[in-house]
Amino acid sequence: MTTRIIALTILGLVMGFIILMASVSFFVRDPLPIVGPNQTLLLHTTELTPQIRTSVTIDGGYRVDVTVEHSEAQDPQIVLRPVGGEAIILDTGTDSGGAWSGSGQMTRPGRWELILSDGAEREIMPFIVRE
Incomplete structure (x- = not known):
């Protein structure tokens, strides 16, 4: 049971990091040349x-x-x-x-x-x- 909790926690952190990196394009609307x-x-x-x-x-x-x-x-x-x-x-x-x-x-x-x-x-x- 504790192994599953640790695995789900790591999965949640990795998915959160991926979502954060993917969302950067929504914040940078008009980059400088x-x-x-x-x-x-x-x-x-x-x-x-x-x-x-x-x-x-x-x-x-x-x-x-x-x-x-x-x-x-x-x-x-x-x-x-x-x-x-x-x-x-x-x-x-x-x-x-x-x-x-x-x-x-x-x-x-x-x-x-x-x-x-x-x-x-x-x-x-x-x-x-x-x-």
């Missing part, structure tokens, strides 16, 4: 209209190139910063199609925010830079 060296991350606004398309490219030395494609009626302000930190300085310019581009040096891996402002509207797009 992850980008690493020599990769490009594509981001699109959901709160700003018309939609602004952004690409963030990081090279092997963590130098970042940001390209922002927007409509002619928009004049977005762009800030790139680590979460809880100061914004990095971006060398900016526009190409012949009117797309905004900037480049700068990232200071560390971890959580970053690309903040786009167009007038009174503002959207924060978080992402993770991995090593």
